[in-house]
Amino acid sequence: MSKKVKIGMVGCGGIANAHLEGYQMLWEKGCDHFEIVALCDVVPARTAEFAEKVAAFQGSTPRCFSSVEELIAAKVVDGVDVCTLHADHHATAIRFLEAGVPVMVEKPMGVTVRAARRMLETARRTGVLLSVAENSRRGLGQRAMTWLFNENQQLGAPHSFAIEYVTGPKLPLEAPKEPEAVDQVNWRMDKLQAGGGWTYDGGVHLMDSLMVYFGPVETVYAQQRAFAPDTTLLKDGRRLVSEREDLCLATFTFRNGMVGTWNWSYALPGADFCRVAFYCERGYVLDSTAGGWTHTFGGGFIPSDAAVFLPDGTRKTGRDLELEYLLDLDEAGRERLFPHGVRRSVAQECHEFVDCIRLGRAPEVGPEEGLEGLAIAAAVYESAHCGQAVRVEDVRESRIDAYQRPVDQHWRLV
Numbered sequence: 001m002s003k004k005v006k007i008g009m010v011g012c013g014g015i016a017n018a019h020l021e022g023y024q025m026l027w028e029k030g031c032d033h034f035e036i037v038a039l040c041d042v043v044p045a046r047t048a049e050f051a052e053k054v055a056a057f058q059g060s061t062p063r064c065f066s067s068v069e070e071l072i073a074a075k076v077v078d079g080v081d082v083c084t085l086h087a088d089h090h091a092t093a094i095r096f097l098e099a100g101v102p103v104m105v106e107k108p109m110g111v112t113v114r115a116a117r118r119m120l121e122t123a124r125r126t127g128v129l130l131s132v133a134e135n136s137r138r139g140l141g142q143r144a145m146t147w148l149f150n151e152n153q154q155l156g157a158p159h160s161f162a163i164e165y166v167t168g169p170k171l172p173l174e175a176p177k178e179p180e181a182v183d184q185v186n187w188r189m190d191k192l193q194a195g196g197g198w199t200y201d202g203g204v205h206l207m208d209s210l211m212v213y214f215g216p217v218e219t220v221y222a223q224q225r226a227f228a229p230d231t232t233l234l235k236d237g238r239r240l241v242s243e244r245e246d247l248c249l250a251t252f253t254f255r256n257g258m259v260g261t262w263n264w265s266y267a268l269p270g271a272d273f274c275r276v277a278f279y280c281e282r283g284y285v286l287d288s289t290a291g292g293w294t295h296t297f298g299g300g301f302i303p304s305d306a307a308v309f310l311p312d313g314t315r316k317t318g319r320d321l322e323l324e325y326l327l328d329l330d331e332a333g334r335e336r337l338f339p340h341g342v343r344r345s346v347a348q349e350c351h352e353f354v355d356c357i358r359l360g361r362a363p364e365v366g367p368e369e370g371l372e373g374l375a376i377a378a379a380v381y382e383s384a385h386c387g388q389a390v391r392v393e394d395v396r397e398s399r400i401d402a403y404q405r406p407v408d409q410h411w412r413l414v
Helices: 016-028 044-058 068-074 086-098 113-126 140-152 203-214 318-328 331-337 345-359 367-386 392-396 405-410
Strands: 005-010 034-040 063-065 079-082 103-106 130-133 158-166 217-225 231-233 239-241 247-254 259-265 273-280 284-286 307-309 315-317
Touching: 005 016, 005 068, 005 345, 016 034, 016 044, 016 345, 034 044, 034 068, 044 063, 063 068, 068 086, 079 086, 079 345, 086 103, 086 113, 103 345, 113 130, 113 367, 113 392, 130 345, 130 367, 140 203, 140 273, 140 318, 158 203, 203 217, 203 247, 203 259, 203 367, 217 367, 217 392, 247 367, 307 318, 315 318, 367 392
Parallel strands: 005 034, 005 079, 034 063, 079 103, 103 130, 158 259
Antiparallel strands: 158 273, 217 247, 231 239, 247 259, 273 284, 284 307, 307 315
16 A cells, blocks of 8 residues: 555545544544545536645545446546445445455445344445544543543443423424425435434434443334425426435433433424433533533534533533543643544544554544444334334334335345
8 A cells, every 4th residue: 555545535525524524633633644535426517626625735636527437437536435326335335345445434334234234234244444534422522431431431331311402393383384396305304315314313323322322222212203294396297295304202221230211302392492411320420511401511513511410519521521531631632532633523433544544544433333323313213204213222123123124125136
């Protein structure tokens, strides 16, 4: 391998912008042992725009490709960062893995559990690196809380959590407006493309966080509703209604006996409300950070506004706890977790991917962890679909799959 790790970015829309910012942040911090040499997207305008941005910070312009096959045939990359649609994750990642090219794939790992499991099986069979871009666990706020719950234990053992978020139309209510006609449906509105609604898209971040905080989730019981389904009006006159949930009530039971609830909606009229609380043996933590109902303690991209309430009745800020945590780490630990002093979690995962290729490191979030987080999110859907509690293990092994089966059938995964 050459001195610089040659990275290709596959998919140049949406979340790929955050990855590009992460690579640029690393470059500006002096971390230049990688080079983005290839961009791939079915829309040429996207790769052209990305190529200009890359050239502006690294001084060289990457080659642009319009298909995965062209990029693989060119043999110009040491690894690829896959930021495509959810439904494309498994097909794209597997092609590269079969070609011997290391992959970092965005979350959720796959459009269904079967898709993710096929990716895992391919990585194991080929022995090629597969990393899942789950950034939330890497944020300083979350790492400090993980330390608090599992090592420091100033509050004693964790007992339960309650996460509640409600928003919706404001009063007085206005009459629904006719949607503007568009050329095509947003892929996130399509279950076959997205796998589900916000429980998959943002919720998988929380599922990963819960695993890190409290260990394996054993069972999930959930209810979901679509009170105000999203409607898309196409220019050809068709009117399509999304299947995405806009309310979710879920209870989680962990292997260690802990329980917690996650209740949210973005369709209930009236006052907005958000409360994120973690209760321990001798105290509790409140997380008032924006977006904390899916990205706890800042999610690795904004400062945490958490408060820690101690057994003696005093209170400390999340910033205080973060400082204690950083001081508890040795210099090597700080550099490993926050390379070059970078606190932005997406930049950290990009740095780790480069190092995994360069140094042969194992990723913090490999396919096993990515599959497990996805299985918990899928268990929410499966429980709501069948109307009873489900075991995460049964969902992970596709013994329970009624909600996901139409998606699996569409993509010929069954």
